[in-house]
Structure formats: structure tokens, C-alpha cells
Amino acid sequence: MKAAVYTRYGSADVVQIKDVEKPVPQDNEILIKVRAASVNPLDSHLMKGSARLLARIMLGRRTPKITRPGVDVAGQVEAVGRSVTQFKPGDDVFGSCRGAFAEFACDPKSALVLKPPNVTFEQAAAVPVAAYTALQGLRDKGKIQPGQKVLINGAAGGVGTFAVQIARWLGAEVTGVCSTRNVDMVRSLGAGQVIDYTREDFTKGRQRYDLIFDLVANHSLLACRRVLNPKGIYIGAGVLAGLSMIGILAGWITAPVLSWLVSQKFVMLLARRSQEDLTVMRELMATGKVTPVIDRRYSLGEVPQAIQYVAEGHARGKVVITVAPKTP
Ligand SMILES: NC(=O)c1ccc[n+]([C@@H]2O[C@H](COP(=O)([O-])OP(=O)(O)OC[C@H]3O[C@@H](n4cnc5c(N)ncnc54)[C@H](OP(=O)(O)O)[C@@H]3O)[C@@H](O)[C@H]2O)c1
Structure with missing residues (x-):
């Protein structure tokens, strides 16, 4: 599968789109076929870890420990581990999953909820x-x-x-x-x-x-x-x-x-991932009380440009990576 990867600190151009092995979900994991992901300033902060002493100590001194950018995701459940009961293959979900800038994503610490049918994958990916x-x-x-x-x-x-x-x-x-x-x-x-x-x-x-x-x-x-x-x-x-x-x-x-x-x-404030908050957002979007604002859309191959655009600090709402477009 294709995924965005970086192996050294730097600005957005350290990111490459590479062929990597498709993950296999462990017992408590969910494999997501990514439809859309969204970019946060955090993606470039993590990537530039070299400039920040403390960040570098936490994230790896010489080479980054985190090598797969992207956290916000929306997509379809492709497969689930044996102990997962909340979701089944085919469910449309959104939430937090490290390594979201890829065709498939799987993270033991993911927080996911079902996507409302009236919300697009791009809108849902903009949320977490x-x-x-x-x-x-x-x-x-x-x-x-x-x-x-x-x-x-x-x-x-x-x-x-x-x-x-x-x-x-x-x-x-x-x-x-x-x-x-x-x-x-x-x-x-x-x-x-x-x-x-x-x-x-x-x-x-x-x-x-x-x-x-x-x-x-x-x-x-x-x-x-x-x-x-x-x-x-x-x-x-x-x-x-x-x-x-x-x-x-x-x-x-x-x-x-x-x-x-x-x-x-x-x-x-240091925000933390929260399945309860995703549930609140699901209701707010389903009832039309909150509508995500999407500025630009980029393809998976354009992840470096998307990260660079957000790092410039003037996005209007969210910037989305569309991995495999599909209307709800
Ligand atoms: N603490 C946490 O847990 C946490 C979590 C998420 C994000 N953050 C941080 O929160 C900040 C915002 O995140 P974000 O995702 O919203 O970033 P963002 O999408 O990149 O925000 C860019 C926005 O900032 C506005 N802006 C730039 N200069 C401004 C100014 N002088 N006065 C008012 N607005 C200005 C821009 O508006 P104009 O184009 O109109 O200038 C643009 O719309 C970032 O620093 C991010 O790192 C922290």
C-alpha cells in the first residue's frame, strides 16, 4: 500500500510517498481503509522536532520515532482483530489513528466512532x-x-x-x-x-x-x-x-x-484524543449544528504540499487529504 513516510527531521519536503506493507490488525485493533485524512499544525511540529530540544528528546534525538504522519482519519473498516466487538468490516468510521496519510491505517491507540450518513468522509476527517x-x-x-x-x-x-x-x-x-x-x-x-x-x-x-x-x-x-x-x-x-x-x-x-x-x-490546554468527544461531534454534525469548514483538498501524493500549506499558518478551516473519494 502507499503511505506518507519520513525518516529524518525537517520541513514538509522530508515526506515521501512510499510502498509499505499493509498492516494486519492485532486482536484489539481496527484496520481502516482510508477515504480521507486531515492535516494539523502538529504534523509539521512533529516533523521539525530537530529545532526543539524538548520535542527532540521526546520524539527521538537523531531520527524521529514517529515516521508516519497524519492522525485525523475517516474511512471504512477493512478488518478487525478478534476482540473488537464495536465495529465490523464495512462500517464507515472517523476519528484518531496514527499514520492516517496512507491507503490503510491501523493504530492500537485509535479512537473511532461511526460516521453519520449525512456527513462526507472529508468532513468527518476534518474533525478529530x-x-x-x-x-x-x-x-x-x-x-x-x-x-x-x-x-x-x-x-x-x-x-x-x-x-x-x-x-x-x-x-x-x-x-x-x-x-x-x-x-x-x-x-x-x-x-x-x-x-x-x-x-x-x-x-x-x-x-x-x-x-x-x-x-x-x-x-x-x-x-x-x-x-x-x-x-x-x-x-x-x-x-x-x-x-x-x-x-x-x-x-x-x-x-x-x-x-x-x-x-x-x-x-x-493540551488536547487529548477522546472517543466521547467524537461522539459529541457525531451528534452535532448529524443534526447540522456544526459543519466542518474545508479549505483545500490534496491527494495522497500531495501530502508534503498540504503539510507545507498548513505550516504557513493561514488555512481557512481544515485541509483534507482525499485518499479514495467516495460520497456517503
Ligand atoms: N494545545 C493543543 O492541544 C493544540 C491542539 C490543536 C492545535 N493547537 C495549536 O493551535 C493553533 C491553531 O491550530 P489550527 O489547527 O487552528 O491551525 P491553523 O488551521 O493553521 O490556523 C490558521 C489560522 O490562524 C489564523 N491567524 C494567523 N495569524 C493570526 C493572527 N495574528 N490573529 C488571528 N488569527 C490569525 C489564520 O487566519 P488568517 O488567514 O485570517 O490570518 C488561519 O485561519 C496552532 O498553533 C496549533 O499548533 C494546539
Whole structure:
């Protein structure tokens, strides 16, 4: 089978499409025939591990331990191991499965749910990481309440386009921050207010927010505090492009210290894969409350270009790899 593979650290051009052996599912594993996968900034962060000391220690010092990019997947169950009872061959599923940029994927730690029939494979593949981040940031860390004023910095990206829709579903009044070309799109997703960051700095405005969900990290925590209500909460998930691991760690250390000193709370999020969250997303998509936004589609042979495009930091919604097109 064909799969995207990389064996050294670097930018997207270290990825090659190679013939590799088709996996055979172990007792508790599910083999997926991939129909679509989606790209996350994480794919290029892992690939560039060389630039980041801590990442390199965790991911392999000289050569990467993770060599198969892609986590978000949608496809058909091809085969299941002996102890799998939840799925059977032929089921349409989506979720998290390492090595998703391939014709077939199989991961002992996969988290999968059935795909709703009214959702395409491409839409379903767009969901996992971005939706975990939006749900776990807004609902779990942010404890968002109906009527609260929520600002989403980075509202036009993969996570942001889910976050705007999920915050609206949870009853919040949403302000999205994006560039000029995305203002109408962010408004159409449910943001009542949209701030064009090329014209206005939200940290200098008059409006105060109960929750800031920051997917860009281009303002200091103190600048964000200025526009938080006294009991407001800042949830940081974004990684500023080009920031070193020390810079990232500094934010993680500063947030709890600042929370201790002032009345607002500052929390850093590390999203985790969750089958329960996939189930929530399945319902939201099946009932039309959330619709994934797809920016571009690439073929399996174009994985390096897709990863490079996302790494440039201006995707509009999600970027999808279409492996074998099939309408639901
Ligand atoms: N902590 C976690 O667990 C976790 C999980 C997932 C993602 N992340 C991180 O969260 C961030 C967002 O992820 P993503 O998947 O949404 O990335 P993405 O799809 O690449 O997001 C790109 C978006 O960022 C917007 N943007 C760029 N500069 C901006 C600025 N100055 N102000 C406002 N928006 C700006 C762009 O909008 P314009 O084109 O309009 O500029 C674009 O729509 C990334 O840093 C990613 O690494 C963290």
C-alpha cells in the first residue's frame, strides 16, 4: 500500500510517498481503509522536532520515532482483530489513528466512532484534533456558560472554525478574530462580532470578555488580561510560529503563576484524543449544528504540499487529504 513516510527531521519536503506493507490488525485493533485524512499544525511540529530540544528528546534525538504522519482519519473498516466487538468490516468510521496519510491505517491507540450518513468522509476527517481542542478548551477548561462573552483569536483556522460553532452551540456570544478576507466566513459560522486583526488589536479595545480562547498566542498574557472580566478565563492552545520550546514552556510556567497573582485564570490546554468527544461531534454534525469548514483538498501524493500549506499558518478551516473519494 502507499503511505506518507519520513525518516529524518525537517520541513514538509522530508515526506515521501512510499510502498509499505499493509498492516494486519492485532486482536484489539481496527484496520481502516482510508477515504480521507486531515492535516494539523502538529504534523509539521512533529516533523521539525530537530529545532526543539524538548520535542527532540521526546520524539527521538537523531531520527524521529514517529515516521508516519497524519492522525485525523475517516474511512471504512477493512478488518478487525478478534476482540473488537464495536465495529465490523464495512462500517464507515472517523476519528484518531496514527499514520492516517496512507491507503490503510491501523493504530492500537485509535479512537473511532461511526460516521453519520449525512456527513462526507472529508468532513468527518476534518474533525478529530481540531474538535477535541475546541471542546476541551471551551467546555472543559473554560466551563463556558450561556450568555457569556467569548473571544476566539484565530477564528478562521482549523480549530477556530469549530470553536466558533461550538461556542455558539453552548450559548455564548462570540467574537472572532481573523484577517480581512475571513471576516464574512467567521460571521457566517455564528460569530456576532468579528475583529479584523489587520485593522484592530483586540487587546486594546473597550470590550471585556468572560473567556478568551487563544489559538494564535501573538499577544502577551498581560495584554489579554486587560480585556478579561475580573473573573474571566484565558485558555491558551496556540503555538506562535517560530517560537522555541523554551518560549512555549515559559507560557506554561507563567500561566499558573499569573492565575495565582490576579483574579482572572490563565490555563494552557493540551488536547487529548477522546472517543466521547467524537461522539459529541457525531451528534452535532448529524443534526447540522456544526459543519466542518474545508479549505483545500490534496491527494495522497500531495501530502508534503498540504503539510507545507498548513505550516504557513493561514488555512481557512481544515485541509483534507482525499485518499479514495467516495460520497456517503
Ligand atoms: N494545545 C493543543 O492541544 C493544540 C491542539 C490543536 C492545535 N493547537 C495549536 O493551535 C493553533 C491553531 O491550530 P489550527 O489547527 O487552528 O491551525 P491553523 O488551521 O493553521 O490556523 C490558521 C489560522 O490562524 C489564523 N491567524 C494567523 N495569524 C493570526 C493572527 N495574528 N490573529 C488571528 N488569527 C490569525 C489564520 O487566519 P488568517 O488567514 O485570517 O490570518 C488561519 O485561519 C496552532 O498553533 C496549533 O499548533 C494546539
